[in-house]
Amino acid sequence: MTATVEDTRPLWGIAQYEDGTRRVPWPVSHAEIERAMGGAVSTLAGLGVTAGERVLWCTLLSEAAHFWPLLIGSMLGGAQFSLADATAPDALRVGMFVRQLEYRAVIGVNEAVLDGFDELERSYRDVFGAVSIVGARPGAYERLTAVGLTPYWFVLCGPAVAMATLPGGPARVDPNEWALTELDGRIHVTSTQPRETAFDNTPTAIRGSLVDETSFYPETGAHS
Amino acid sequence: MTYFDEVAETRSRADLDAMQLERLGLMLPHAYEHSPIVRATWEEAGVHPRDIRSLADFTERAPFIDKETLRHWREDRRDPYAGLLCVPVDDVTTILSSSGTTGEPTLQPQDWGASGGPVRAGLSRDLWMMGMRPGDRVMVVIFTFRGPAFGMVQQFGAVPVLCDYDAGDMIRFCELSLEFRPTGLYSLSSMIVHAIAEACEQGGFDPTDVFSSYRAMVQAGEPLGARARGIVDGWGVPLFEHTGVGDVGTAFECPEHDGLHFWEDDTLVENLDPEGTEPVGDRERGELVATALVNRTTPLIRYRSGDIVRLTRVPCPCGRTHSKLWPVGRKGDGVEIQGRKILPIDVWPAIESVDECSRGLFQIVREAPQMDRLRLRVGYGPGCADRLGAVRDDVMAAVADLLDAVPEVELVPDADLLKLGPPHKIPRVAPR
Ligand SMILES: [Zn+2]
Numbered sequence: 129m130t131a132t133v134e135d136t137r138p139l140w141g142i143a144q145y146e147d148g149t150r151r152v153p154w155p156v157s158h159a160e161i162e163r164a165m166g167g168a169v170s171t172l173a174g175l176g177v178t179a180g181e182r183v184l185w186c187t188l189l190s191e192a193a194h195f196w197p198l199l200i201g202s203m204l205g206g207a208q209f210s211l212a213d214a215t216a217p218d219a220l221r222v223g224m225f226v227r228q229l230e231y232r233a234v235i236g237v238n239e240a241v242l243d244g245f246d247e248l249e250r251s252y253r254d255v256f257g258a259v260s261i262v263g264a265r266p267g268a269y270e271r272l273t274a275v276g277l278t279p280y281w282f283v284l285c286g287p288a289v290a291m292a293t294l295p296g297g298p299a300r301v302d303p304n305e306w307a308l309t310e311l312d313g314r315i316h317v318t319s320t321q322p323r324e325t326a327f328d329n330t331p332t333a334i335r336g337s338l339v340d341e342t343s344f345y346p347e348t349g350a351h352s
Numbered sequence: 353m354t355y356f357d358e359v360a361e362t363r364s365r366a367d368l369d370a371m372q373l374e375r376l377g378l379m380l381p382h383a384y385e386h387s388p389i390v391r392a393t394w395e396e397a398g399v400h401p402r403d404i405r406s407l408a409d410f411t412e413r414a415p416f417i418d419k420e421t422l423r424h425w426r427e428d429r430r431d432p433y434a435g436l437l438c439v440p441v442d443d444v445t446t447i448l449s450s451s452g453t454t455g456e457p458t459l460q461p462q463d464w465g466a467s468g469g470p471v472r473a474g475l476s477r478d479l480w481m482m483g484m485r486p487g488d489r490v491m492v493v494i495f496t497f498r499g500p501a502f503g504m505v506q507q508f509g510a511v512p513v514l515c516d517y518d519a520g521d522m523i524r525f526c527e528l529s530l531e532f533r534p535t536g537l538y539s540l541s542s543m544i545v546h547a548i549a550e551a552c553e554q555g556g557f558d559p560t561d562v563f564s565s566y567r568a569m570v571q572a573g574e575p576l577g578a579r580a581r582g583i584v585d586g587w588g589v590p591l592f593e594h595t596g597v598g599d600v601g602t603a604f605e606c607p608e609h610d611g612l613h614f615w616e617d618d619t620l621v622e623n624l625d626p627e628g629t630e631p632v633g634d635r636e637r638g639e640l641v642a643t644a645l646v647n648r649t650t651p652l653i654r655y656r657s658g659d660i661v662r663l664t665r666v667p668c669p670c671g672r673t674h675s676k677l678w679p680v681g682r683k684g685d686g687v688e689i690q691g692r693k694i695l696p697i698d699v700w701p702a703i704e705s706v707d708e709c710s711r712g713l714f715q716i717v718r719e720a721p722q723m724d725r726l727r728l729r730v731g732y733g734p735g736c737a738d739r740l741g742a743v744r745d746d747v748m749a750a751v752a753d754l755l756d757a758v759p760e761v762e763l764v765p766d767a768d769l770l771k772l773g774p775p776h777k778i779p780r781v782a783p784r
Contacts, residue, residue, distance in 0.1 A: 138487060138509060138510065140506065140511075141512040141513070142511065142512070142513045142532060151524065153513075153528060153531060180442065188516050189493075189494060189496050189502070189514045189517065190515060190516045192514050196500065203445045203446070203464065203465075208444055209445075209446055211498075212497050213496050215518075221449060221452070221457055224456055225449070229432060229447065229459075
């Protein structure tokens with residue numbers, strides 16, 4: 129399961145991913161993060177985020193190995209980025225950012241953030257109405273769709289990040305890094321490049337149906 | 353080796369002064385030229401950067417900026433950066449935000465390209481000072497909105513172990529500690545200390561085992577109350593206090609555990625009479641006034657932080673020559689009850705002495721600067737809703753005993769107070 133990567137630097141860090149039953153500690157190398165930054169630049173360009181625009185990322189620290197390449201990828205593509213925690217209390221911060229500045233994209237919105245807006249009695253349409261790309265995680269996606277918004281799927285699929293390039297379109301992982309399989313309705317992930325931790329048909333917390341080897345539709349209603 | 357960078361950390365006072373003056377000489381014309389609020393403030397005071405030829409000129413002549421000035425600029429001119437942005441807006445790579453303890457978070461634009469990244473070099477000195485070493489693993493437990501705290505660990509050459517700042521998830525902290533055996537921990541607050549203690553109990557973890565690999569733990573946010581401090585002492589790992597320095601720099605305790613060093617090569621600090629402009633004496637209570645010497649994106653110049661500290665420039669027994677401070681509280685945090693000033697720090701020990709209120713979550717309710725009677729809003733933990741009358745009596749008695757003044761007490765669940773703040777602290781004074 130473990131492949132050795134030629135890299136004399138210490139590990140980038142030990143993050144976490146979900147395998148469907150628990151959050152698993154995940155040692156990650158600098159080389160993996162650097163490769164993912166390149167993938168993130170392409171993902172954001174595919175979304176149509178251009179230099180001079182802004183992206184707000186809703187993240188948790190344990191997800192830093194997923195998000196850090198995306199943040200730096202937005203910067204390398206010439207966009208500005210902001211950060212909020214993907215927690216209910218930090219809905220206040222998400223609301224503050226989108227009220228004060230124009231954001232092309234808010235990505236990583238989860239159910240906790242929406243719960244926070246519920247507590248603040250802020251409607252999702254009011255908060256996100258002027259944001260053209262809302263990248264929503266399973267559970268949040270359905271709630272935003274239910275009020276008439278058109279979010280993009282954004283899915284932490286085990287150690288991989290999958291994002292749609294169109295509202296309602298399938299979520300896609302970096303084809304240079306990952307291959308997906310489906311077993312009993314659950315998405316499994318295999319790494320195709322050398323990694324500190326190799327993945328071979330590793331189960332994820334995500335249920336869905338494959339479109340091809342790198343993209344899938346998450347099952348709606350599976351997470352609320 | 354005692355130091356990460358011996359030359360930088362042990363410079364003589366004369367060298368530090370010379371370095372500060374040289375950096376001021378670069379910063380002041382830059383800020384005056386590019387920051388609208390600095391330009392307006394200095395023009396109004398009739399002072400120009402070329403008038404500043406010595407540190408004495410600076411402290412005698414340079415005008416102040418405070419939180420209110422920034423707020424007015426932000427609101428009146430609809431400038432989200434409060435007139436501080438000194439680089440073209442296109443050069444801004446990152447827009448973060450303040451924690452927002454005492455109001456809505458404010459925007460903090462940063463230029464990671466120009467600064468070479470998000471992490472200041474001085475933080476490596478701090479990690480070394482507390483006993484961490486390159487190659488170590490360091491547990492990072494913090495929220496994400498302030499930026500990549502894990503970057504300071506990576507820059508230092510250590511490996512961050514990442515754990516969410518979630519009081520409900522500290523069993524994971526115990527598991528990660530046992531599996532990866534970190535030597536350092538950043539960061540603890542009262543809330544996280546209590547949560548780890550509860551997780552150890554619920555998960556059947558022996559704290560001695562969980563903490564056996566740690567050599568240093570950093571506490572950030574509010575100072576720990578005596579009760580949380582007692583729990584930490586039981587873990588047997590040195591605790592190092594950490595605080596921000598006027599939104600300009602940071603300060604960490606050294607192994608002497610007597611004051612927090614900040615690096616004077618990136619932050620110029622004065623300690624002034626909170627109601628005036630004169631410096632207070634060594635180790636006396638004053639208001640921290642900070643000037644950025646390195647941050648060219650949004651430099652604060654003579655920023656009256658509202659933080660009350662004690663400060664000394666006397667070199668520390670640890671050998672470091674950079675000044676040390678001791679956080680005391682916030683200016684205006686107190687309330688005057690029948691002519692006597694009472695600060696949150698004065699009330700704290702009484703609150704947490706009551707078992708049901710042991711997390712020390714409380715606010716002074718200040719409807720006016722002077723009041724006849726002390727009013728407190730106090731948090732209680734789960735499982736005591738059926739005996740709140742008795743809890744209230746206990747709180748009133750404990751406060752009366754300590755302060756010789758019987759307060760009015762409103763009890764609310766701990767969770768309600770935690771919602772009011774960023775995760776690591778709550779506003780300690782509320783207008784109602
Ligand atoms: Zn010292």
